[in-house]
Amino acid sequence: SSPQTICIGFGSGDCGGQGLSVSLPLVSEGYVASKPPLFRSLAPHLRAVSLALGTEHALLLTADGTIYTWGRGSHGQLGHGLLSPEEEPRALEALWGVPMSSVAAGGWHSACISAGGDLYVWGWNESGQLGLPSRGLKKDLTRAATGELNASKIFQSSHGVFISIQAFPALLDIPQVSEICKVSCGSRHTAAVTGTGDLYTWGWGEYGQLGQGGTCSSDQAERVDFFSSRGLHVEDVTCGQWNTFAFARPEPSCKRIYT
């Protein structure tokens, strides 16, 4: 079918002076749902640098390296040590004194990187998306291995410390990694790029989003060997809900995008 023209305007209902006329090839049964943006001014003292949006919460990074969070907190994703919501941006006191350089938000978890390259995570860990021991994961792994639910193995492996919700930021130490440069969060997984151009992923992997070649989930950060084994230097990563996009460059020449 021939491309149809959509008129996208902001602020007013018609395309008048503020409108922007764009030609979009609509696929059959496709649709565009357009609602005008809601405007909300931030408190004047907050000098916003970047904003990350989760399913039900938001993280704001300000110029002095302070993080503010707000929204629903039922899974500890706000990082204030509680499960209650915050209607207004609230400073993350647990990280005061450590200037942050980037923030990321997933379905129900959050991550940030300090100026020094340290990675902090908090929120929901039911699929190991925080890189901390996850109880649910141990059960699923046992189930997959034995083909059906082997109850006795499950009960034995229930020992040890498991974290389902981390309501305060935790420093995530990845063995042999000294600096994290980028982090991105999907619905229930996380991906990070190191200073040496390696990509690490962890969390929910049912749809292959961890890039490890299978559909296993992991509560430990694992390097994605696809890139390192091909001499590819990962420079950036961004996660969709159930997928991951990495930007990598083979030394020394052209750029490619891998999903």
Added chain:
Amino acid sequence: TKSDVTPPSSRFLKWRMADVWRDVRSLLPAAESDFPLEFGEDVDPGLVAVMARARRRLYVAASPSRDPWARVVLDFSWEKLNAGTWRDVGAEWRRVYAYGCLFEAGGLCRGDPTPARVREAIRACDMGLLMGAPIMGDVLHRLVGVLRKKLDACRPEQAHHTEEPRVKRPKKDSDRMPVISEAKSVRRMRCPSLERFRSEFLDTREPVILEGTTDHWPAFKDHEWSIDYLRTVAGCRTVPVEVGSRYTDEDWSQTLITLNDFIDHYVLGEDGTGTGYLAQHQLFDQVPELKEDIRIPDYCCLGEGAEDDITINAWFGPVGTVSPLHQDPQQNFLAQVVGRKFVRLYSPEESKNLYPHQSELLHNTSQVDVEDPDAERFPDFLKAPYQECVLQPGDVLFIPVKHWHYIRSLDLSFSVSFWWS
């Protein structure tokens, strides 16, 4: 001499399981066009398209590999169920989740499913019943019924004669028998009239143990509740179990396991993984056969709500399960069916002496361990007056609204609570 004739018992097994798909199929609309997929506008059209693909799978010849559509529907809607509070979650997403469970269960029953597959399908149905909303005339209930019959028919002879724990558990402090002083005993009454109950106990908010009011329950007579009976009726059903000493502990968690596994590991034996308690679960909605064995106390008619508004919960677990001191926003009839329970009651007037938690999540729960109170942290607790009792099978304890109660099981125990207003 070797024979290539299959032994009779496994031939029987194969014949039985081959019927499964036929029986499952008969529960579905005859034609795909009679199988509606209608949802509110909050449900992404893209997801409805995926559901249509999953539905198609039930109507065309089985493909050799399992396709992902049912799982996509389940995963997508499960994430929606985890957004917002339980109350807020649109009923539409719970319906979608139930459809996902139906597609998953149906897919597992294609061809010639093994008993293990059928058990997985029952589990899928249970997830839909526990977390989804009713769909297609309660098809998940009917599907469980069909699958359970198939499993029963091919199950080897059960060797479950066990009522006693197989493994001798070391005696814990928590198994101690409490000594009830006469002065603090909860009053007992045998079958009081509705009027007497209302004027002497309901209106005055006085606890009382009603005797003789459950004698007619099938749970005590024709279908006497025993471990074996519960296994027969609901052994393969998946239920939520609380693991850990009490819900105020850091290591407390919930898990979903079959009733058989719960009985094997937490009721009869112990793996050293802590206490397990099938607590505060509307088991009788999930397993209608068990609902037939109990009756709503007549005294509930003195309340305002309709019978449908009464919440009925099952409380089933080994000796030593503890419910910390807490209060509930409704009237409660706690019916004891199997085993004995120790109960301590405090009036809501004593609330300040019971040191409730500050957080919103736990403000209805006391910080004090009733049977081992910390006198330094909670000095006023010891001066608060209380009543206490040991509930026997057949007793029904009336816990007035907001009355603080602490409960410890003294035996393997099964109680049924009725929350009414």
